[in-house]
Amino acid sequence: MSPSLTRRVCAAALLLTSVLVPASASASASASQPADPGTGPGRTVQARLLGEKTVPHKLAFQGTTVGGLSGIDRNPCTGEYVFISDDRSSLQPARFYTARLEVDGRGVRAVDFTGTHPFLQPDGSVYPAPALGDGRAVDPEEIRVDPRSCAYWWAQEGDRPQAAGPAVIQPSVQFASPTGRYRGQLELPANYQITMQERGPRRNQAIEAITFGAKGKVVTSAIEGPLLQDGAEPDTANGALVRVTQQARGGRILGQYAYPLEKIFAENDPDSPWGPDTGVPSILAFPDQPHRYLVLERTWVAGAGYKIRLFDATTHQATDVSKIQSLVGRDVTPMRKKLVTDFDTLGLTAVDNTEGMTWGPDLPSGERTLILVSDDNFTPEAITQIVALGIR
Template sequence: MSASLMRRACAAALLLTSALAPAVAAAAQPGDSHRPLERAAHARLLGEKIVPYKLDFQGTTVGGFSGVDRNPCTGEYVFISDDRSYLQPARFYTAELDVDAGGVRSVDFTGTHPFRRPDGSVYPSPSAADGKAVDPEEIRVDPRSCHYWWAQEGDRPKTADAPVIQPSVQFASPAGDYLGQLRLPPNYEITMQERGPRRNQAIEAITFGSGGRVVTSAIEGPLLQDGPVPDLRHGALVRVTQQNRGGRVLGQFAYPIEKIFAESDPDSPWGPDTGVPSLLAFPDDPDRYLVLERTWVAGAGYKIRLYDATTRGATDVQSMDSLAGQSVVPMRKQLVADFDTLGLSTVDNTEGMTWGPVLPSGERSLILVSDDNFDKDAVTQIVALAIR
């Protein structure tokens, strides 16, 4: 779950030296990378629709939507719920969305299926005796087969005696049957030696590019060895990895996330939460992505920002064990939309996005969804933007 930023500067100006920061967090400074991209996208609001709280559908509780994609084979949309099998087994939903230049006309759910483990069983609640925790966060439809690829964060336990659950990207049939999984980069592995993804900050974002030949994923927050999380003064770098369908790493890059936008309520027990919950490849450019950044601050609420980013010219960091103190050229990025300025009814925990239909204007629609965490004070909000 997490947050926001943007980036650009010529290679010489973007080389970050050890003197700039004891950890790579200092590499993510706005002045380093906010030079415009050559043809950055622009966004405008088409409309939104709120799904009723805890809507009952086929005996399941609708909510917790942390990812969405459009199925090119059916025209339907698929939403992944991040219910870790507490309410019902980990699952996804299909739906028909009526989206046009006038906004989101309707949302009609058409089906739901649980994800199944290799033995055919559903994921039990983490409290079950034989339960294995699963944390579904992102779903994409394979443009070649229309099977589902879904990412889950696993679990870095709070105590040494609890099991480590590794993050994964799995393949599933349209009915949720297990079909295999993608081999992930070694530095995506959770270890108990204070390396790898932080707790609840592993894989939240995957996307297909180059007609399905390239799979790109992003870690939500900085790896433990890459430096501290963002604070009020500094941003941070998170790893974005391009792989082929067999799992071979084609390149890994450092994406700069923004510093925290406001001070936390001093009476809150919760610290800020920020990172990259979703990214989306541009159909016509294998090195270009829309990147969603989400930040929550106690007392200030959510800050959701959308960026146009590119790996072109960025340092390939796959061989760097740690980014802390290293000289790297991060991905360049430029702000596309700050949700506070769109005119939405509310800005909530937006975590998923996908391309929608092309509009009569020639613009491409972008569909985004928020995760209500099954909380009555939050919303499942489906937003449509026009991107040009």
């Protein structure tokens, strides 16, 4: 989560609306423009709330402060779950947690943290705090367990500095052992790189989403917001296009596609010093459909609060934009998507800054559970909320 949104959450109110309709977009139209129901990703996915659990604020665990949980995944080797904290080593070194979750048809019954480890740099040291200004600080946002080796792949956004700020910190997807030891990193597409020629990701809108598909053969990542060269950010009149990239495990690009991000759902409070913030914080591959994903969209608007929506999207028949330098004015076919749920309709006690999701256990009902986590940004006005949905 961006530092500016960390400040904004202190003033956030919760106001969401919902309607279950399909959505699509073109490069020149709003992403919320209705689509022909027959052009969506397939049979409509349905979701219902099973239950939720709130982790105590700033829970002390093994010498660390639990919070800022931005990503979650299940480890098939242990049956436990792993969470990534987006603490940039400000409180403690950048780190992850393991936990046992008891999840069934009645929701999240228990959350028991079992361990924590810092992410290590190639030289074996922990990541320093940003205040040191040595260019090595990171912004952890997403974690996935490699289905083949059960090693951890984690994404961090890097940093595009202000004009007089420190050096550029490039976004990355790194590999780590279950104890946090550095094992390498994925070669990312060239257009994911931050440049000072006004190209690449905007500040705090780089990689927040990665997922494994095709039994671990394909790694898919999503940029949180539109690249600088791809046009303006969403507003109340228009959505935007963000890039989703499929890669082989070794880094070879298999395809890159334009995902249609929704327009801003409400006018921003004109008296607020903060503008709206929106993007894709998480993407999750369907286990047996390599071109199909659940995509989480998270929006915050001053005076209106959070809107969290879950979409069913596909790259099938979408234009491969990996060779297109800029999407502005280009006639491309974006990924098709359908709304699965708007969180305001689920009956949650609160709708907060949900950023991570993963598949949970199958239920006797034939549903599969979807486990989501919210990032509290370490502020008392927000919560660390773990939600279980039944997905049919």
